Amino acid sequence: MEFDGCRYPSTGELAALHSTAYGIPVEQHIEVQRTAKDAAGKLVPYSLLTFVAERGMWPVRGTAQFCTGDWKTKRIFAAWTPLVRRLRRILGRPVRILNVIGLRTQESTDRAKRRSYRRVLANRDRHVDEWLPIRDWTTSAVREFCDASDIAHHWAYDSVPGAGDWNGSTRCSCSICIMANRSDLNLAVRRRPRLTNLYAQVEQVRGHRFRQDLSIAELLQLAQRQGGPAPGIVLADDGPEFDAMATAVRAARRAAPPHPGSRPERAAAAGAVGVR
Numbered sequence: 001m002e003f004d005g006c007r008y009p010s011t012g013e014l015a016a017l018h019s020t021a022y023g024i025p026v027e028q029h030i031e032v033q034r035t036a037k038d039a040a041g042k043l044v045p046y047s048l049l050t051f052v053a054e055r056g057m058w059p060v061r062g063t064a065q066f067c068t069g070d071w072k073t074k075r076i077f078a079a080w081t082p083l084v085r086r087l088r089r090i091l092g093r094p095v096r097i098l099n100v101i102g103l104r105t106q107e108s109t110d111r112a113k114r115r116s117y118r119r120v121l122a123n124r125d126r127h128v129d130e131w132l133p134i135r136d137w138t139t140s141a142v143r144e145f146c147d148a149s150d151i152a153h154h155w156a157y158d159s160v161p162g163a164g165d166w167n168g169s170t171r172c173s174c175s176i177c178i179m180a181n182r183s184d185l186n187l188a189v190r191r192r193p194r195l196t197n198l199y200a201q202v203e204q205v206r207g208h209r210f211r212q213d214l215s216i217a218e219l220l221q222l223a224q225r226q227g228g229p230a231p232g233i234v235l236a237d238d239g240p241e242f243d244a245m246a247t248a249v250r251a252a253r254r255a256a257p258p259h260p261g262s263r264p265e266r267a268a269a270a271g272a273v274g275v276r
């Protein structure tokens with residue numbers, strides 16, 4: 001992303017920079033992305049929004065939060081498999097993996113229940129432990145640590161890219177996240193109008209509210225009112241990656257809704273309320 005003559009790294013690029021700074025060589029980095037075949041049979045990125053448009057349901061916090069399980073944790077565990085297969089043969093014992101995550105107790109009541117160290121999986125091929133090294137850090141402590149390091153934080157946290165003032169979004173999540181507070185969502189809508197418009201179209205066509213307490217249609221109204229966070233930057237979202245996603249989302253929302261009785265269909269029905 002470019003702003004005011006400077007280029008700012010994406011979240012993936014920033015993660016690679018952080019990883020390199022902590023001594024993990026680039027050749028050991030793995031980038032995980034879900035893919036699907038397009039109409040011509042070519043493998044292309046498969047976005048969460050395309051999945052939502054296809055299935056007609058948004059992820060629901062706690063009860064149907066497939067965005068974090070199916071779209072993140074399971075992908076990461078699957079990405080380790082080739083490494084596990086290779087090392088298992090060499091070592092002749094289960095491969096030990098330490099999954100280090102930056103979750104903190106302050107972030108949510110669910111996260112506050114997580115222990116800082118636990119075994120999450122043990123089978124004949126791999127033993128996976130999870131470690132949350134900054135579990136008990138406060139948000140201020142994290143910001144102080146980042147400010148004192150040589151590694152920049154993501155521009156989304158700032159009022160304007162490059163400001164370094166932590167006056168932007170409180171989280172660096174999916175731009176429009178089911179878990180976000182209203183202020184962060186309002187900011188995201190103001191910063192990414194084209195993306196929000198795509199979300200609104202999916203919500204309207206599928207008739208399932210983005211969240212029970214807040215639809216995308218309501219968010220758009222909120223963003224048009226005076227007050228609230230100033231965007232600082234408005235993304236054009238006009239590059240080839242965005243266009244490819246928009247094309248896939250439009251095709252998915254034209255497809256027939258999921259088969260009645262399927263798991264996503266039941267969850268959608270449970271949460272379905274007309275979009276106001």
Ligand code: SF4
Binds near residue numbers: 072176177
């Ligand atoms: S950032 Fe939000 S919407 Fe994205 S995967 Fe996580 S919980 Fe789901």
